[in-house]
Amino acid sequence: MTGLMDPVKVMKEEVGYKAAGRVESNSIVGLGTGSTTAYAIQSLGDRLQKGELENIIGIPTSFQAEVLAKKYGIPLTTLDGVDRIDIAIDGADEVDPQKNLIKGGGAAHTREKVVDSLAETFIVVVDSGKLVDKLGSTFKLPVEVIPMAVTPVMRSLEKLGGKPELRMGVKKAGPVVTDQGNLVIDVQFESIEDPASLEVKINNLPGVLENGLFVGVADVILVGEIKDGKPVVREI
Ligand code: 5RP
Numbered sequence: 001m002t003g004l005m006d007p008v009k010v011m012k013e014e015v016g017y018k019a020a021g022r023v024e025s026n027s028i029v030g031l032g033t034g035s036t037t038a039y040a041i042q043s044l045g046d047r048l049q050k051g052e053l054e055n056i057i058g059i060p061t062s063f064q065a066e067v068l069a070k071k072y073g074i075p076l077t078t079l080d081g082v083d084r085i086d087i088a089i090d091g092a093d094e095v096d097p098q099k100n101l102i103k104g105g106g107a108a109h110t111r112e113k114v115v116d117s118l119a120e121t122f123i124v125v126v127d128s129g130k131l132v133d134k135l136g137s138t139f140k141l142p143v144e145v146i147p148m149a150v151t152p153v154m155r156s157l158e159k160l161g162g163k164p165e166l167r168m169g170v171k172k173a174g175p176v177v178t179d180q181g182n183l184v185i186d187v188q189f190e191s192i193e194d195p196a197s198l199e200v201k202i203n204n205l206p207g208v209l210e211n212g213l214f215v216g217v218a219d220v221i222l223v224g225e226i227k228d229g230k231p232v233v234r235e236i
Helices: 007-020 035-050 063-071 109-118 147-159 195-203
Strands: 028-031 057-060 085-090 119-127 141-145 162-166 183-189 208-211 220-227 230-235
Touching: 007 035, 007 085, 007 119, 007 220, 007 230, 028 035, 028 063, 028 109, 035 063, 035 085, 035 119, 057 063, 085 109, 109 119, 109 141, 109 208, 141 147, 141 195, 147 162, 147 183, 195 208
Parallel strands: 028 057, 028 085, 085 119, 119 220
Antiparallel strands: 141 183, 141 208, 162 183, 220 230
16 A cells, blocks of 8 residues: 555445445345445446446435446436345444444435345445444434424433534535435434434434434444555454
8 A cells, every 4th residue: 555545545445345346246235325335336336337247226325325326337226116125335433343333424324224224234334443342432423303303302312411413514504404304413422321222212302303323233344454554354
């Protein structure tokens, strides 16, 4: 690896390509969101073009995934058009030792949870910086909320021990608006001791569409690392 390359980018690229290598012909593939999954989508397109892979159809988890799939020539469908998803590839913002995740850094966690949960095999692609002992230690938990309920949901999240803040746009005045037209509250928790129970409690708040805790959903975690100056991929 040259000293000029960004190591995180190199790890993301390597792990994205590795995950795409696990997709077989004739499969229905969930296409995740984010910079790591973007490499997997690109690689799936390359494999299709080379004839290494045939007859795959993608289910995008976001507008971004849809645009990338079209760019790289991956045919797409919707959940109404299929009776199963064979494999899904998606990134994560944190991964704990039990393979539980925080997702939603790209505000796409609602659709991601639908698609990733339906997949027969859900492969998570991350660089080694995403591995944590406890969820919530490095990343705030994203919660998608319908706009009229933002204030009461923020109060309720405080009662659950969190410090909520409305996610603001970059290069856009005002808040981030999701692909569904909703808003995102990022919540800092001191420590998430019981992710399964917190996931349910937050989703039970009226006005919450979905939160970024993915508990018991991931099957395989592929971790991109740099060893002796070279990118390698480890499976958890
Ligand atoms: C989007 C997500 C992404 O998968 C997550 O934020 C990881 O992104 P990246 O691969 O760019 O680090 O959950 O909602």
